[in-house]
Amino acid sequence: MASSEPRNWTPTTSLVGLMRKYSRILPLVGQWSSFSKSTRKSTVSDPTMRSAEIARNIQRGEVDESDIHDLIQGVVSRDGGRWPDEEVVMVLQSIFEHGLESENTGRLTLGMMQSGEILTWPEEWKHLVVDKHSTGGVGDKVSIPLAPALAACGLKVPMISGRGLGHTGGTLDKLESIPGFNVQLHTQSIQDQVAEIGFAMVGQTEDLVPADRRMYALRDVTGTVASLPLITSSIVSKKAAESLSALVLDVKHGRAAFMTEREDAMRLAEAMVSAATHCGIHTRAILTTMDLPLGSAIGNSIEIVESIETLRGNGPSDLEELVCAQGGALLEMVGVAEDFESGSIAILDSLHDGSALERFIEMAVAQGVDPSVFETEHMLIRSLGLLDPELNDTELKCDSEGYVLHIDALALALVALDLGAGRKKVTDTIDHAVGILVEVDIGESMTKGQTWVTIHHRDNLSDDLISRIQNALTIGDKKDPESRIDTWIG
Missing domain, CATH: 3.40.1030.10 (Nucleoside phosphorylase/phosphoribosyltransferase catalytic domain)
Structure with missing residues (x-):
């Protein structure tokens, strides 16, 4: 199949190269920013009694197929068989505390899938x-x-x-x-x-x-x-x-x-x-x-x-x-x-x-x-909000010489979260344009003063944020990159 890549989209060697290319026009256009429903009739008659019975069966390790079926019916039924929240929670807490055997986890999964x-x-x-x-x-x-x-x-x-x-x-x-x-x-x-x-x-x-x-x-x-x-x-x-x-x-x-x-x-x-x-x-x-x-x-x-x-x-x-x-x-x-x-x-x-x-x-x-x-x-970058004039970019430099041994993903992710790139609670609004671009790889030789990361942000970066970012980089003796793949199962 032939490529649909536009004529005006010239190849670049890396994301870093692409971002650096467009950083040259920032003074002109702005700054960088980024479960078939079951046909079997439910056996649920008294929800309160049945939910308690299922919870006890889970605790005893005596769960059977009818228990899983009635749980799902109690969760999704739209008639009198629907359980109130506290009854569903009773069963969920029993699963949380006592677990389920593999076969019953499979039954639960299948029942949930068939709920809609x-x-x-x-x-x-x-x-x-x-x-x-x-x-x-x-x-x-x-x-x-x-x-x-x-x-x-x-x-x-x-x-x-x-x-x-x-x-x-x-x-x-x-x-x-x-x-x-x-x-x-x-x-x-x-x-x-x-x-x-x-x-x-x-x-x-x-x-x-x-x-x-x-x-x-x-x-x-x-x-x-x-x-x-x-x-x-x-x-x-x-x-x-x-x-x-x-x-x-x-x-x-x-x-x-x-x-x-x-x-x-x-x-x-x-x-x-x-x-x-x-x-x-x-x-x-x-x-x-x-x-x-x-x-x-x-x-x-x-x-x-x-x-x-x-x-x-x-x-x-x-x-x-x-x-x-x-x-x-x-x-x-x-x-x-x-x-x-x-x-x-x-x-x-x-x-x-x-x-x-x-x-x-x-x-x-x-x-x-x-x-x-x-x-x-340019159209892609602009459409993504990365040329928003209210967006700032800050380069941070390496403060020592050596090789890149580690880049702390969690530390950087928590900074990105503080910048607005993610949600701390479900109702939070995301700022798509902010983020962090790491410009070095594991094993790369670094010189003091070399840029290793660029931050795309709205407000000024606090000293605490800068310190957290800088502490995410570990420099030392040479280390070769390793595969991200550990093992396969199944």
């Missing part, structure tokens, strides 16, 4: 429908180049993503940096777009997995979020509602990950693979490290720029590695590629020949973006 609409696909290509999920990290923008690359390789990707909260960013927030981008499509629109273009990147609809929506809201206010079976069923039920043939789960561990300890990440990965398999999805999990930022950009608009650069074959090596690994695995899992290696090469080729970029632009336009946004580099 389920996406449907034509018989002729339903075996090509795939997706991925990441537990989140700093600078994690893998989904944005991966989905169009998969579509360019012939797969179908109904990617339903989420928003960011805390120090990890959300795919939807990044996409909404692009003016006009509509992430709220109805179920039929998602199905139509996947059929026509090959993929869609959207938020969860009201009709998909309503059981999870209510259960998560109650978990959030009752301190029962950090439960392995509840986390597993919440994540996998939403993916199962997409009617996938194959799924890759990117489970991160490290200082800046949701699961800081490798052992916890491994348990989560194994639980999700088991639950997804129970739902009939061919699933593999990849454990990846999250101590360093992924790529160079931390922040919404600048992560879109870095994603576009990756779609043009100019992406950072660690980001490209994960895109190709996850894409290659999915191509192999559905039989489009003979093996993992050839699948990874096909994904890489789509990034370098322009076909993945063409699909991304087609998808963005279909979801409301003016095509002129992608005509030139």
Whole structure:
């Protein structure tokens, strides 16, 4: 497939190079900124008694299929069988305190998936429908180049993503940096777009997995979020509602990950693979490290720029590695590629020949973006708000000589959060243009006074913020970069 890259969009060697190119015109135009519904009649008669019975069964390890069925009915029923919040919470707390066996976690996941609409696909290509999920990290923008690359390789990707909260960013927030981008499509629109273009990147609809929506809201206010079976069923039920043939789960561990300890990440990965398999999805999990930022950009608009650069074959090596690994695995899992290696090469080729970029632009336009946004580099940068005259950019210098040993992803992410790039609470508004651009790599030789990071911000940077940023860089003896991939499961 021929590249649709505009004539006036000249190649650049890196995101840093692109940002530096446009920094020259700042004095003129401004400064840089970025669950089929169950047909079985519910056995719920007295909600209070049944919920207490289920909670006791969980505590005793005596849960059966009818317990899971009645729990889901109690959560989503719209008639007299609907449980009040305190009854649902009673069961959630019992799961939180005593856990669930793997088989019952799978049953819970399947029941949640079946609580609402389920996406449907034509018989002729339903075996090509795939997706991925990441537990989140700093600078994690893998989904944005991966989905169009998969579509360019012939797969179908109904990617339903989420928003960011805390120090990890959300795919939807990044996409909404692009003016006009509509992430709220109805179920039929998602199905139509996947059929026509090959993929869609959207938020969860009201009709998909309503059981999870209510259960998560109650978990959030009752301190029962950090439960392995509840986390597993919440994540996998939403993916199962997409009617996938194959799924890759990117489970991160490290200082800046949701699961800081490798052992916890491994348990989560194994639980999700088991639950997804129970739902009939061919699933593999990849454990990846999250101590360093992924790529160079931390922040919404600048992560879109870095994603576009990756779609043009100019992406950072660690980001490209994960895109190709996850894409290659999915191509192999559905039989489009003979093996993992050839699948990874096909994904890489789509990034370098322009076909993945063409699909991304087609998808963005279909979801409301003016095509002129992608005509030139300048149009893209301006549209993303990175030339806003009220946006400041501050370069920080290395204060010693040596080699880059470590860049603290969590420290930088918390600074970006303070700048406005993320949400500390759900009701917060995001400033898409602010963020942090890391301009050095692990193992790179540094001289004193060399710029290592650029901050895009609104207000003046406090001494405390500057100190926190500078302390995120560790200089010492030479260290070679390491792969972000730890191991595969499934």
